[in-house]
Amino acid sequence: MARKSDFSESFQAIKGRKSKNSRVFSDEDQARFEEMRTQFDEMPQDDGPPAGDRWSIWWDSEPLQRGPEPRPDWVITDHGAVDYELGVLKTGKEADVFLIERAVPGTGRAVILASKRYRSAEHTQFNRAGDYMAGRGAKRSRDARAMAKRTTFGLEQAAGRWAAAEFDALKTMYNAGVPVPYPVQILGREVLMEFIGDGRTAAPRLAETKPDEVELESLWEQAAEALRRMTELGFAHGDLSPYNTVVHDGRLVVLDLPQVVDLYANPLGFDFLTRDVENLGSWFTARGIAREEVEDLQAELKALAAMP
Template sequence: MKTPSRMEPLIEEGLIDSVVCEIMSGKEAMLYVVKCGEEYRCAKVYKEKQKRNFRQNSCYLEGREINSRRRSRFVRSSSNFVKTIRDDAWHSVEVDTLGRLTTANVVIPKFYNFFEGVLLMELIVDSNGSVAPRLNQLELTADQARIYHGFLIQQVVRMLCSGIVHGDLSEYNVLIGNTGPVIIDFPQAVHAAYNNSAEAILKRDVKNIAAFLGKFAPELAYTDYGSEIWSLYQTGKLHLNVNLTGQIELCRKPVNLDVVLSAINIAIKKETAWRRYKSERWTSERRWQCS
């Protein structure tokens, strides 16, 4: 096939020899099979921002900024230059995450290189040597669904133990290779400890997998591994060999309304006093300026 313009720099640098074919075009990137010596690899070409379909990315950005007021204001500004910086950072998230999860032994494609907005990684194939299908393309038996679900939950735990939440985990981001499921696509990955949306994002990831595999093994749709995993993580009890049940015990202890109302009243009084202080200070400053 004709070499896409975005791939030409990689050929010039000797990182790939040729482009074999296009695999697919997704919301964030286009995927190609490329030849590197005697090996076939996958090249992920990130789309330019204006050509993407994925827009709702604000909740993923939290925790990726340096803890500096000046830096934060800089990153949040709307200049084209800063938008370019943020766009490049978005690309690097997947690269950084792949490296971190490889160290944590999460089952993901092997990373080779990242150059000029193109990510080179392992080509996942099925038992016939063809490009591996996505999980959503398969019809499964109930036993297969249970096995895949158990394996993917283990991978979610392994990722969270290394501080990472996938951010977009679903049947569309899992390949079924010749050795089993392989998790892909990490541009939306978040750091669990620095993102206030991490809990909701993780629970959504787990729910997505349970909902799809629950079509083949209905009992999976009624599990709540997401809440259980996050509860263990919050209390420092999550580890690689944790025994999960898929259920979480709800707190049945009655709420002490007097304590709750008292806390609310104290907060209201503090806020009222602060507002009064600011108002009096502003009035005093105005009088001083006019005198």
């Protein structure tokens, strides 16, 4: 197939010639030019994928912007992979979650992913960012000034920091054994992660489940262990509740980590930890877990974090 550059070179050659009567184009040259222009206009104008809505963005991310190794077998890294947009999974204050299918055409290999896309800062509905961001210093003073002044650049930097905070938290917690989705990659304000559910149906929130006595005890033990591991890492979730934990095949999974709080750098860190335990513990005590177990967990985590 002829390249666009071939037509451009031919056109320049014709343009550079002049006939004896000083016309820029002879009739023959004009006819050839019109033919080439028609062929040029009919050539494909983009490099889109043969299927899907976009090429996989896996290779657009830098190595540190991809999930930790060893990666699960289901992660698709092929150069020829494409992404299909399957629709909105849920909307939130600072981001919307979409369902993505990443597939390799012609192979039958495909995986469903959750794509969390953070809104630009001027469109977020989250108004308490300052409490969570305390202790997270911007690496460059220029970025800090721009965010403080809420310039266009600063607003974009702020939105990107939420996405980066969640991706980094997911990597850290996944590696430490906290039950969170596997973080696949981050690119700009989009975080791709493991989809927790069956087929295209998301796992139910903890608040939507009706566990029996045995299941309730198991879920409480899992919740307590997740809180222990986060505390050992020096973090509080910051907004833990029955609405951002889900249950899949009897396993409790923690979601929504952009506001993760450093227990020691954030002046409100221990307050957030106490609130996390209370918010989640209240749901369990309302269904049969003894209040003493929640209080014991609070005391255990305080000691673990060396809280006064």
